[in-house]
Amino acid sequence: MVLQTEFAQIRNKTLYIDDVDAMDLVKQYGTPLYVMSEGHMRYQMNELKEKFLDKYENVLPLFASKSFSCLEIYKLAKEYGIGIDCVSAGEISIALKAGFDPHKIYFHGNNKLPSEIEYAITHDVDHFVIDNFHEIDLVEEIATKLNKTIYATVRVVPEIKAGGHGFIQTGHKDTKFGFSARHGIYLDAIQKIINSHSIQFEGIHCHIGSQVFDLYAYVSAMKRFVGFAYEIYDKLGVMVTKINAGGGYGIAYTKKDEPLDFEVITTEIMKTIQEGYEKRGWDMPMVLVEPGRYVVGNAGITLYTIGTVKEIPDVRTYVSIDGGMTDNIRTCLYDADYDGIIVNKAEEPKTLKATISGKVCESGDIVVKEVKIAKPEPGDIFAQFSTGAYHYSMASNYNQLPKPAVVFTYKGKSKRVIRRQTFDDLIYYDVNEDYQ
Numbered sequence: 001m002v003l004q005t006e007f008a009q010i011r012n013k014t015l016y017i018d019d020v021d022a023m024d025l026v027k028q029y030g031t032p033l034y035v036m037s038e039g040h041m042r043y044q045m046n047e048l049k050e051k052f053l054d055k056y057e058n059v060l061p062l063f064a065s066k067s068f069s070c071l072e073i074y075k076l077a078k079e080y081g082i083g084i085d086c087v088s089a090g091e092i093s094i095a096l097k098a099g100f101d102p103h104k105i106y107f108h109g110n111n112k113l114p115s116e117i118e119y120a121i122t123h124d125v126d127h128f129v130i131d132n133f134h135e136i137d138l139v140e141e142i143a144t145k146l147n148k149t150i151y152a153t154v155r156v157v158p159e160i161k162a163g164g165h166g167f168i169q170t171g172h173k174d175t176k177f178g179f180s181a182r183h184g185i186y187l188d189a190i191q192k193i194i195n196s197h198s199i200q201f202e203g204i205h206c207h208i209g210s211q212v213f214d215l216y217a218y219v220s221a222m223k224r225f226v227g228f229a230y231e232i233y234d235k236l237g238v239m240v241t242k243i244n245a246g247g248g249y250g251i252a253y254t255k256k257d258e259p260l261d262f263e264v265i266t267t268e269i270m271k272t273i274q275e276g277y278e279k280r281g282w283d284m285p286m287v288l289v290e291p292g293r294y295v296v297g298n299a300g301i302t303l304y305t306i307g308t309v310k311e312i313p314d315v316r317t318y319v320s321i322d323g324g325m326t327d328n329i330r331t332c333l334y335d336a337d338y339d340g341i342i343v344n345k346a347e348e349p350k351t352l353k354a355t356i357s358g359k360v361c362e363s364g365d366i367v368v369k370e371v372k373i374a375k376p377e378p379g380d381i382f383a384q385f386s387t388g389a390y391h392y393s394m395a396s397n398y399n400q401l402p403k404p405a406v407v408f409t410y411k412g413k414s415k416r417v418i419r420r421q422t423f424d425d426l427i428y429y430d431v432n433e434d435y436q
């Protein structure tokens with residue numbers, strides 16, 4: 001069993017998260033329930049601060065907020081002085097409502113809508129990670145109309161294959177993200193930006209993929225990016241003064257996963273860029289990193305109530321819980337592995353190899369593909385570990401299941417940061433109109 005945070009512990013026959021008994025959380029808030037250890041998130045954000053932000057000059061760690069986006073997390077990020085990466089006007093709007101500094105927001109996305117660009121610029125978001133030629137035209141037009149300057153980092157495809165599953169590999173040649181380096185396409189994009197009136201070219205952006213455990217992939221990507229910086233200077237005569245090295249730092253979901261240390265990755269990134277820039281006698285550019293899962297992934301534990309237990313002789317035992325792919329899509333989407341326990345039997349022998357299935361009307365609705373647990377019975381509480389990233393933020397209402405509440409725990413206390421949806425919420429957007 002992998003409890004990848006020291007903020008969660010098994011003792012006194014139960015599970016404690018930030019010293020709060022998980023069974024008390026169940027009594028107080030019901031299930032399914034997303035529990036997020038604020039202790040863990042603070043610890044990770046502090047790592048970004050102490051081991052990157054405070055350690056080097058001219059750097060900024062960004063929290064990739066697509067991994068977990070809500071008012072409270074943006075408030076926490078703000079407290080640690082880090083920036084954020086947003087991929088939609090919706091994420092930006094929540095960050096701004098949380099009081100986040102718009103100048104520390106980096107706006108990502110491969111198809112930013114004109115309305116989103118206008119929203120961002122109107123609200124003083126001025127750092128864009130530019131993805132495509134169409135976007136350059138849109139940003140130029142809208143920024144000029146609003147009389148604003150936008151600072152651009154250009155997303156370039158490093159052509160490096162890394163990351164846990166095909167769907168989360170973004171740095172290889174066949175990707176919808178960014179400009180290809182083939183045939184000098186990215187140079188044409190940068191030239192277009194240089195020629196623009198309202199966009200100022202600053203640098204280049206790289207994201208090789210997610211759930212990456214290979215240090216060499218980061219080093220190779222940065223070597224390639226230093227090469228791009230040379231080429232940009234030699235061919236276009238402009239300096240790359242900012243390099244965003246992306247995120248994707250893998251975390252442990254099960255015993256098989258061996259995460260890299262944050263400081264080891266960032267040290268290698270900094271060293272590779274520094275060596276490359278020194279060769280040309282250049283000053284270091286500003287360097288950004290943007291991990292998401294690393295900050296929140298292991299903070300999350302989802303609590304479910306077990307219902308049906310169905311043994312298919314010589315095949316498997318399905319243990320069904322009161323949620324499913326609606327609150328955890330990663331197992332279906334990425335074939336992800338997880339670990340977990342029955343909380344109220346935390347110290348009983350794990351005698352059953354079970355498949356934890358959801359209650360959604362889909363055969364693929366599996367929450368944990370295989371896990372050894374104590375003998376399950378209806379009413380037991382199953383805790384799934386490492387559910388902090390891409391769970392709540394990817395949740396849906398399929399089968400009209402209300403989304404669970406999100407509770408933060410910290411120093412022996414808990415608080416709701418998102419309430420559970422009600423049946424009324426399920427029809428909140430329904431309208432009764434006549435045909436026109």
Ligand SMILES: Cc1ncc(COP(=O)(O)O)c(C=O)c1O
Nearest residue numbers: 064207210247248249291292293
């Ligand atoms: C551009 C970019 N940066 C950062 C991230 C964060 O990745 P992770 O949560 O794996 O660190 C992603 C994830 O999709 C991304 O697309």
